[in-house]
Amino acid sequence: MQQDFKKYYNPEDFREQGHKLVDHLADYLHACLDLEDFPVLPWKDPEEQYQYWKEYFEDDKVKNPEHFYTDVLKQSIHVHHPRYIGHQVVPPLPQAALTELLEAFSNNSMAVYEMGPAATAIERVLIEWMALQFGWGKESGGFITSGGSLGNLTALLTARQNHPKAKLPSEKLAMMLSSESHYSNDRAGKIMGLSPENIMFLPVKKHRILVDKLPSLLKQADSEGKSVFALTANACSTSTGIYDPLDEIAAFCKENNIWMHVDAAHGGPAIFSKKYRYLLQGIERADSIVIDFHKMMLTPALTTAVLFKDGKTPYKTFQQQAAYLLSREKEWFDIAKRSIECTKKPMALKVFMMIKTYGKELFKEYIEYTYDLAREFADMIKNNKNFELATEPESNIVCFRLIDQGKCDDKLNSLNSKLREQIVRSGKFYIVQTDIGGKIYLRITIMNPFTNKKSLLLLLAVLQDASEVSLK
Ligand SMILES: Cc1ncc(COP(=O)(O)O)c(C=O)c1O
Numbered sequence: 001m002q003q004d005f006k007k008y009y010n011p012e013d014f015r016e017q018g019h020k021l022v023d024h025l026a027d028y029l030h031a032c033l034d035l036e037d038f039p040v041l042p043w044k045d046p047e048e049q050y051q052y053w054k055e056y057f058e059d060d061k062v063k064n065p066e067h068f069y070t071d072v073l074k075q076s077i078h079v080h081h082p083r084y085i086g087h088q089v090v091p092p093l094p095q096a097a098l099t100e101l102l103e104a105f106s107n108n109s110m111a112v113y114e115m116g117p118a119a120t121a122i123e124r125v126l127i128e129w130m131a132l133q134f135g136w137g138k139e140s141g142g143f144i145t146s147g148g149s150l151g152n153l154t155a156l157l158t159a160r161q162n163h164p165k166a167k168l169p170s171e172k173l174a175m176m177l178s179s180e181s182h183y184s185n186d187r188a189g190k191i192m193g194l195s196p197e198n199i200m201f202l203p204v205k206k207h208r209i210l211v212d213k214l215p216s217l218l219k220q221a222d223s224e225g226k227s228v229f230a231l232t233a234n235a236c237s238t239s240t241g242i243y244d245p246l247d248e249i250a251a252f253c254k255e256n257n258i259w260m261h262v263d264a265a266h267g268g269p270a271i272f273s274k275k276y277r278y279l280l281q282g283i284e285r286a287d288s289i290v291i292d293f294h295k296m297m298l299t300p301a302l303t304t305a306v307l308f309k310d311g312k313t314p315y316k317t318f319q320q321q322a323a324y325l326l327s328r329e330k331e332w333f334d335i336a337k338r339s340i341e342c343t344k345k346p347m348a349l350k351v352f353m354m355i356k357t358y359g360k361e362l363f364k365e366y367i368e369y370t371y372d373l374a375r376e377f378a379d380m381i382k383n384n385k386n387f388e389l390a391t392e393p394e395s396n397i398v399c400f401r402l403i404d405q406g407k408c409d410d411k412l413n414s415l416n417s418k419l420r421e422q423i424v425r426s427g428k429f430y431i432v433q434t435d436i437g438g439k440i441y442l443r444i445t446i447m448n449p450f451t452n453k454k455s456l457l458l459l460l461a462v463l464q465d466a467s468e469v470s471l472k
Pocket residue numbers: 088146147148149150152182184236237238263264265266292302304
């Protein structure tokens with residue numbers, strides 16, 4: 001009986017299939033980098049896509065894994081394609097993807113040290129190294145978790161549990177966040193049981209928190225009997241890529257004993273660049289920071305660091321008894337004591353390996369290339385009378401729209417939305433859109449280091465041509 005399983009775990013089949021898969025992915029990468037002309041997104045309606053895979057699943061004749069790999073790739077969005085400039089998902093580095101196979105196959109699940117000895121220690125080394133980049137020392141700590149959304153929830157739960165008034169009922173606890181914060185911060189408040197009135201969206205000017213308004217908002221919360229336990233600042237915001245004034249926010253938080261959380265899921269890696277580090281000034285005064293490696297650190301999703309200035313704070317968050325798994329001690333090596341996840345992938349391996357192989361120079365080059373190119377694109381927009389910028393970019397996110405003299409915002413909104421849909425469905429580019437104060441802007445995020453000035457000039461030309469047809 002036991003012998004039968006050998007056919008599923010056959011090492012030689014594994015070797016052969018693995019080589020074929022890597023060959024296939026390497027050919028795919030060639031095609032992307034050599035700019036072979038294929039659509040970024042091979043558009044199919046969701047129903048059609050569903051029918052295709054349903055029939056595939058039910059077809060007993062199609063069993064070959066190679067066929068499956070080719071077909072999945074063919075019908076996926078191509079993030080390595082230089083004309084992928086949409087949502088904040090990076091084309092992962094080949095070496096990171098290879099290391100992820102090691103993560104998957106070793107399946108060290110990490111809740112307790114014994115279930116991932118190397119991975120647990122590697123994670124600690126990585127977290128210490130990350131904390132050091134922000135100027136934090138030995139007293140800091142943190143861990144890796146599955147995504148920025150879970151990271152923000154973890155940080156905000158920790159903020160509440162460490163607040164002197166943590167035991168107050170949730171109707172007496174409030175948190176502040178930028179009205180431009182990623183929705184996961186608001187959602188974290190809701191998961192924590194805060195009522196909508198106790199999730200205080202802060203006013204912004206030019207997409208930055210208006211620090212001058214903070215004292216009066218806090219006074220108002222006080223007068224309503226609410227205790228503000230946390231404030232989330234952006235570095236940078238999702239929609240427009242703008243950084244909050246972290247230093248000034250830190251001063252307010254310290255003065256008022258409010259936990260400062262910085263959602264640096266996207267823009268935290270600017271710390272690796274001397275040229276752009278100024279955007280993060282004051283981040284070292286935060287109590288917690290979230291950084292997604294799968295956004296600006298070339299890593300496959302999901303891999304996120306949650307860093308705490310005081311590494312002991314997250315023990316309070318999840319104090320629980322699980323006699324079969326966790327002791328009461330506060331050792332560093334049974335990570336489930338501090339994290340939402342029990343089983344988790346040994347996600348630090350791939351980041352550790354990338355840093356060992358390429359050093360932090362890799363991230364510096366990547367940040368500077370993509371942030372510089374966003375500024376060049378903004379200049380192209382400013383020099384073209386048919387387009388306008390929503391705001392000067394600070395990161396690699398740029399929002400802009402096509403304008404047409406004499407057309408009202410409603411008409412421009414429907415024109416820009418229509419153009420985006422047309423272009424995405426044509427497969428020529430992958431771009432997204434956002435709503436800023438009721439105006440629809442096209443939004444690009446330069447995630448791909450093979451996107452260049454030429455690709456962006458082509459984008460403007462394609463948009464312009466499409467609009468001429470639409471406006472006829
Ligand atoms: C600033 C910011 N925070 C958090 C998130 C959520 O991260 P994830 O998609 O890894 O859950 C995003 C995603 O775009 C983001 O831009």
